Amino acid sequence: MMSSPSCGLYQLIGGAEAATLPGSQHIRKLPGSATMCGAFIFLLALRLAGASPGVPTVQLLDHEGPVLEGDNVTLECMAGPGADMSSFSFQKYSPWLQSWVQLDAGARLRCWFYAVAVSRPGGRLLLDIARLQRWHEGAYRCAPMPLNDTFVPEPGPSNASGEATFMLHVDYLRDVWVTWPDAWCGTVGDTVTVTEGEDLELECAAEASRPPKFDWTRDGEAWTLQAQALGLRGLQQDQAGTYRCHARLSGLTQSRAVTVLVEPPAGTQRLAETAQTPGALALVLAVVLPVVLLVVLATVLAAWVQCRHPAKSPPPEVSGQRIPIFKGSLESVQGGAGDTHPLVR
Template structure:
């Protein structure tokens, strides 16, 4: 009796099983830049021609069909849906973090959740290039060289975009110490602390994902500050150098535009006055004793100008 009741409860589920998404992989982990394939499978349908792949759009707050030729396809880059002998597959080339999903497989004849697979997100592992930034600076980006005054403090922070929070460590060329931190802090630096410092970032899950970046620290004395100050433009990082050139150039451009507009309006005003005089077509008579006349001792009732 219990077996019969059990069968009645679960038989509909078996017969109307939801489709599933299976990822075909050539390696245990999916690294950014690799190619992957997702396949939609069903326990009750061998022919998957009645199913489609969808991706959820956070911007539109809805599921978008991927094998439908419309303008939304350009948002999914190298996503390509293929159908071969009843199989339904989704191919993603050069996978990046924005390809993660979520995806689902759903029957075109069904509208309920029972006809759709559970959402599937691709587990992508990545580690991007390192960015070095100087703390308490008007433009924090650090280039290949940093010049500081002897006796001052300096903090350089190391950061990198990663699928998981990376681990950081600092080291100095020629020395055997390692600091496990993302920020290099030097208090009251000495000239002996000049040298090349390197930050290394590592993905905590995929140890082979490692990035590093070095910066050369130059500590100068107060006497040499004037000389280095004149050369500081050449040691600027790219953002520093762009701002140092772009801001004065932009200010000069604005002043030039304002002067040009003023000159153009002045010329237009003068031309309008000349045109008004030409279009008048006659002269107004001026009589002696009027406001427009020149003072004279002789009486005259005839106009001076006609």
Template sequence: MEYLACFSLISVICTLAGNGVSAGLYISGPRSAMLEGEAVVLECLSDMETDMQNYTFQKYSTWMKSWFQLDTSRYLRCWFFNANISRSGGRLLLELSDISEWQGGPYRCVGTANDTNEVSENITIPIIYLQDIYFQKVHSWYTSVSDILYAEEGSTVEVKCAATSSRDPLYEWSQEVSDWILPSDTLTIRNVDQSSEGKYMCQARHPDMYSLVKTRSFELRVTPKDPDMYMITGSSVDLNVGDILLYIALPGALLTTLLITFLVIILRHRRQQLKKPQISLIDAEKRTPIYKGSLQSVSSTTSDTQPLVM
């Protein structure tokens, strides 16, 4: 039995050494899930009697694919403004106030002395978070949804509710002054009419923390159907301010810009042509070249006793 215990201890030590982890250096912190925005404290511990001056904390960056020290990487402090490392009473602490989901780790303790390569095991803080809700229209070129959504009478309104979360949220739709509830992330209203108007609210709830809830709403307003537009398109249309900007205003602005640019180019070219010197045909007839290939000439009425050089 003693041989088995010794063998197990040696195996653990070899495993830690093979992974670059020192058996006498540890990092402590919360093992249970923390809510985003809470304060978290990590501590670096050592079996040896030390004031922890030669140790520090590191965090792994998935972007840089490497570890960096929180107390020496000054150019990264803007991302870790809420991190505070303190050494007092022989303790080395890392305090993270208002922790966010991307600051969950992993973290580790390392020795900073030149003659040591002590490294602790890694710790990752599980963080529960649920961020704000955003809406988007389904089957539409312009997916954004403002606080007021206009829809033509007889059309179909389809809005999807989404929120970024540590786990997939639970969604449900409800309508103001109504008792109906739709347990889905997508609200679909077909053949809308005046009775469909009102405020619709989406609620997203975290499955692990039922009290963590985010809500957002929009107001649906129904406009009368335009018979002329229906005859042209053959179907009802749903145009709001965003659709008008996307389909009408933006192409018109681009076309106007292209026309103005084309006119400016033509005018500049015309002005350059007018600035070129004009040669009179009469003056050209009176001047004959001195010799072949010469660029200079004299008047044909001028007598010259010197022979031409060919």
């Protein structure tokens, strides 16, 4: 009896006596056995398709939707029915070390992966990550246990062969701020003052794992702008108010509010200030006039008192020397210029 033509493939791969494929037993060549050749062709197809039995894979358990910063996640290593998981370990690729790091190697890794715990309940292999952070993001794999070595210097996850890697992506949305467009360092404060009639342009930015969606609202109004930039042309007084920027990513939302104040033009503002403040004439009437009236009143009162009570002046004296008539006398008579002795001694 002639053997099936398909058995020639067996000879190309397995040799004249036996062939070995991952996850399969040694298959001996049985000439004329079409069943055995068919089984070998099936295993060969699996090998060429990259789906050989026994290749470990990593799956995310009991988690729906995107993985967010702060979540608790669990990864499980799957290696097919009946596989002995005690010979496998969880590893994470470190771009800084350029090697795979065994996560259940001991306490010396806690400085990098302090929130990572590997457990083996009931023959399973689980990896629990609590309070997921940005540095937990990256490539994970389930690989055979390395021999006395925590670090496995192999190529990056894109070039790894023999193990299926799982890329863990972490979404986060942290701070949101408002800036001036096309400004090198143009962060806007809580308040913006604009002259009436001018244009205003503001742009929203956020610290996030990937670009979020932005929209603007105005407090107290059912008004929404689906855009990252806010542009207001020819601002008027009725457009003043509080504008709020919202950033949204994977169910996370952060916002930042900016109050816009609209002032009248410079000339109109001066007229308004003049109308609201007392003028120069009013200032004179209020301060200087009472002082002037008080001075005038004091002058009139002094003149009236002078007229009612005139001052007594002494009688005019005749030029010449007065000498006493006698010693002890209080009266005197006019004497000649050349007299040097009194008339009575």
